Amino acid sequence: MIADWEKVGDLSGCASIADVGDVLARAYPDELPGRVDNWKHQLWRFITMDTGDLVVMPRKFLGVVSIGRLTGGYEYRSEAAPGFRHTRKVEWVRTQVERTAIGGDLRDSIGAFLTVSELRRRDAAHRVETLAQTGVDPGYKGAVEPPADPDALEQDVRDEGTRQLTARDLIGLWGWQRRTGDVIDFVDRGLAARGLQVAPHFTEVQLDGLVTVSAEETTLTGETTQEPSGTDLGHTPTRAAGEDLSRHWRIGSLPFARDVVTVGFDEPLSRAITRMVQGDFSQLPMANRNNVLRGVVTWESIARAQLGHRGATIAAALDPHPLTAQEQEELFVRIDDIQRHGFLIVTDGDNLVLGILTASDLADQLKLRVEPFILLGEAERRLRRLTDRLPVDELPTGSGVRKTRASGKYLTLGQYPEVLKEDACWARLAWPYEQDDLVRRVTFVKEYRNELAHWDMDAPETKPEALTETKQLLSLLKLIDHDPRPWPAEAPWAGPAVRLATQGSRGRVRSPRVHECDVLILSADEAALSRQIRMAPRGNKCLLAIECKYYTASRVGIGHARNSEGLHSDLRTARNLFVSDTRASSVVKYLSARKRRYEREVVPANVNTVGYTRGQIREAFKIYLGKTAPSTVI
Incomplete structure (x- = not known):
């Protein structure tokens, strides 16, 4: 196993990471201090790995990784060509492990942009050991505690090379809960200021989806490393600051069915029909043993197979070219496909089935995202109509309430609590409710409205209690505010029988x-x-x-x-x-x-x-x- 850094000499005499940093600074005096700091952590990991440690090496262009075990310490080969002098001996245990056999979280860590990084979290050592022995990843189902703050995140990346956490935890490090346009730009700038990058970008996954943070890898000339298309493990570039907000809506931003029922190529067609009926599915993906997509079976393809007497296996009814999408794709670009075909099969960069996004999923999201605005608008309309009969001179002067009404403008939702607090106004309204309780409800809904003032990519269902409170307020208002459908006053409804x-x-x-x-x-x-x-x-x-x-x-x-x-x-x-x-x-x-x-x-x-x-x-x-x-x- 060989590390680059051709200008760096023998590191055998380095007793600490600081010594490695001094050697790098002398070898590359024109490089930025942050870049040199990044390199020293990688080289220190390289020379201090213990004999017997497992090594995972992605083999680009082949779709596999090799797993080996270190059998010797660090060696500097002065006679070798530049770029081939820093070495470690490795016994390769398994050289053809399909990337698709590795869980997505571990695959993302292995595919980090750094030359040398450590796989420490999410039971990585045991999983790599199992992969080396059997070629199968046992996976990980536990939770990982996020860093305490952005500084702790940066330190974790320095120490390990990568750090995995959910998109929710990532933006939470900067004190945010939802991904608005301003928050996305703010977190992007915060990551860039620390020399960090995230893949996939935190707008390309669901709020509780995993992302991998790593240091920005650079070449020895100071230019950012650019891998040829299709050679990495599924990462996408960090979003450019100031990009149109509509581009934040990705396929991966929406919750879609991830526990996908699949069928095998040689299974009987009756098995697919049974599963589709039992699960009320309109389609079933066909995948191989590593969950790589090979086609899809739909009711339409089953009908064609049976009418054409093609056979009674999955292969006979298989559509080998189903519509697919990746999580980082723009949602609005693919909506027409979902409307025409009813579904998209969501895959990753290696064509592994991640889930299915259906037209029903889109409808559910529309309800979740639109309903709060409809309820808030209806509550505000009824409050306005119920309080319109209050004389201007009896309205409170605080919060500009009286001034707003005197100018002929509507009150804002934030001004209604001031009106309801005024005892004279409350007495004139004569509502059959407790004054303090209704003021509390309107105030709560006002704050909820402020939170939703900017449309963003995370649905408002993250606060179901606020939605419930809004519905309850609207129910109370409906009881005292009748909503007839009036006919025009000039409607000619008099006359004969x-x-x-x-x-x-x-x-x-x-x-x-x-x-x-x-x-x-x-x-x-x-x-x-x-x-x-x-x-x-x-x-x-x-x-x-x-x-x-x-x-x-x-x-x-x-x-x-x-x-x-x-x-x-x-x-x-x-x-x-x-x-x-x-x-x-x-x-x-x-x-x-x-x-x-x-x-x-x-x-x-x-x-x-x-x-x-x-x-x-x-x-x-x-x-x-x-x-x-x-x-x-x-």
């Missing part, structure tokens, strides 16, 4: 969506009640709902028919009618299959279709009058 409400009438329905129709016929009593309480009319009190589609430049399509079906399903009126000015064959087919009423090609010039439409409306009136005033039916 039956009246037409036109231009987008709305029905109150069972689903959260408010359906619209163009003509709604309802009784005068229901119209009067709706106007009185300023609520949409009840669907079961409506006689006839007509959806009208008049299109010239575009076609009436199946989507319009589906909307009409939703109106029918939710309104539950006695009759519904779909009217269009075109033939709309797809609409006719859709509505006929569901036995819904429709009229097509209804235009003033077509007296027949106009007459048919009038007949449908007359029939609705006839049925209504037959129930309420039979003697008036003609």
